[in-house]
Amino acid sequence: MAPRGIVVVVYPGIQSLDAVGPIEVFSTANREAGRPEYALGLAALSGRSVRAMSGLAIGVDHRLRDVRGAIDTLLVAGGDGTVDAMQDAALVAAIQRLAPRSRRVASVCSGAFILAEAGLLDGRRATTHWSVCDALAARYPAISVDADPIFVRDGNIFTSAGVTAGMDLALALVEDDLGRDLALRVARRLVLFLRRPGNQSQFSAQLAAQVAQRDGIRDLQQWIADHPDADLSVAKMADRAGMSERNFARCFKDEIGVTPARYVENVRLEVARRLLEETDETIAVVAASSGFATAETMRRVFVRALRTGPTEYRRRFHAAAA
Numbered sequence: 403m404a405p406r407g408i409v410v411v412v413y414p415g416i417q418s419l420d421a422v423g424p425i426e427v428f429s430t431a432n433r434e435a436g437r438p439e440y441a442l443g444l445a446a447l448s449g450r451s452v453r454a455m456s457g458l459a460i461g462v463d464h465r466l467r468d469v470r471g472a473i474d475t476l477l478v479a480g481g482d483g484t485v486d487a488m489q490d491a492a493l494v495a496a497i498q499r500l501a502p503r504s505r506r507v508a509s510v511c512s513g514a515f516i517l518a519e520a521g522l523l524d525g526r527r528a529t530t531h532w533s534v535c536d537a538l539a540a541r542y543p544a545i546s547v548d549a550d551p552i553f554v555r556d557g558n559i560f561t562s563a564g565v566t567a568g569m570d571l572a573l574a575l576v577e578d579d580l581g582r583d584l585a586l587r588v589a590r591r592l593v594l595f596l597r598r599p600g601n602q603s604q605f606s607a608q609l610a611a612q613v614a615q616r617d618g619i620r621d622l623q624q625w626i627a628d629h630p631d632a633d634l635s636v637a638k639m640a641d642r643a644g645m646s647e648r649n650f651a652r653c654f655k656d657e658i659g660v661t662p663a664r665y666v667e668n669v670r671l672e673v674a675r676r677l678l679e680e681t682d683e684t685i686a687v688v689a690a691s692s693g694f695a696t697a698e699t700m701r702r703v704f705v706r707a708l709r710t711g712p713t714e715y716r717r718r719f720h721a722a723a724a
Contacts, residue, residue: 405441406474406579409500411516412446412462413493415483418454419565420510424477427572427588431580434587439580445469447493455482466496475575476504480511480531480564488519497522508560508575510568517561518542526556531564569594618643619654626666630673630693634666670694671703678716685712 408428410421421444428440446452449465478497487493497520501507509517514530515538517523524544529535535549548554553562553571562571573594577585588594622643626634639662640650654662674692677683686697689712694700701711708715 405438407472408440408442408475408477409464409469409473409504410442410444411466411476411478411493411497411513412444412452412460413479413483413487413490414452415481415486416452416454416460416479417481417511417565418456418458418460420479420481420513420568421460423566423569424510424572426592427569427576427594430588430591431576431584434584434591435580440474447490447496466493466500469500471503473500473504475506475508476500477508477510478513478516479568480509480513480515484512484515488515494520504558506558506560506575508562508571510562510571511564514538514561515541517559518545522559523561526559527554528556528559528561529554529563530561533564618645619650619657623658623665626669630666630670631691632693634662634693636662639666666693667703668707670700671707674700674704674712675715675719678712679719688712 408425410425412421425442425444428442432438432440443463444460445464445466446462447466449462449468451459451461454460476497494516497516501520501522507517507522509530511531512534514523514528515534518528518538518541523542527546527548528538529548529551530538532549535547538545539547551563552567553560553574560571560575562568569592573585573589576588622639625642626632626639632638636647636651639654640647643650645653651662654665658665660668670693674688674694677688677691681688683691685700689695689697689700692700694703697712704710704712704715710718
């Protein structure tokens, strides 16, 4: 099979990681597959290098008008330069010309504004960087803007949240194209989540325990992250997943790699760490908010996992101390 053609659209003032991050994911997929699954190219109106927000010069492979034939994935980067880019009639027209020739169209961060200006998001659900979701919704009322997800798929249109979320999106596309096993190898190589679920607040407990393939367990993972202080007994979780306790425990361990109890404990530990770092709540309140039965239970988990207690952890890592 011929490599899938990936065209990344850039312009002056892009966030460099919006372009480079997905390219690294696709190129790593090529290396892990041992063959060129993707043919990667950057395109700009002028065909010359563009200057990113950081001042980095980004080399360009093609002028947009010279991009011919079918495209597998058309991806538009975001950044501070989006404000000028979305008002560039030639750039918007190029996107409108290339989109129908693309199997799928995607944006990273504020690149969604360019897709919106091209009329590609009308009547669709979309997301962008959390800081400009309100602006996207106000400017383009025909779009259903969702500020929570890391990325959104609506038909063959994909939009993602800010910066590193573009890598999450690219990894999901690799999984769609080449399967979970290869995507997992790419994730491990790049030290990424295989697929970050849900909203922008993702806990690192889910880095070691990857997202399940079964919808019921995958949805449960997100629910646990959102409700760490709920009753998360095996019986309750099995019921929420629509499974028997025995089958749930077995499937959870097979898909996630840890037992349900250990997974819940890891998520609660991450919640407690965040609260200790960012708030002045008492240890007892932190324990209750994180889902630990008592402050002493939380202390034992901290000592076992981190080799320090909650009080000492706060002393070292609280934002005020920093």
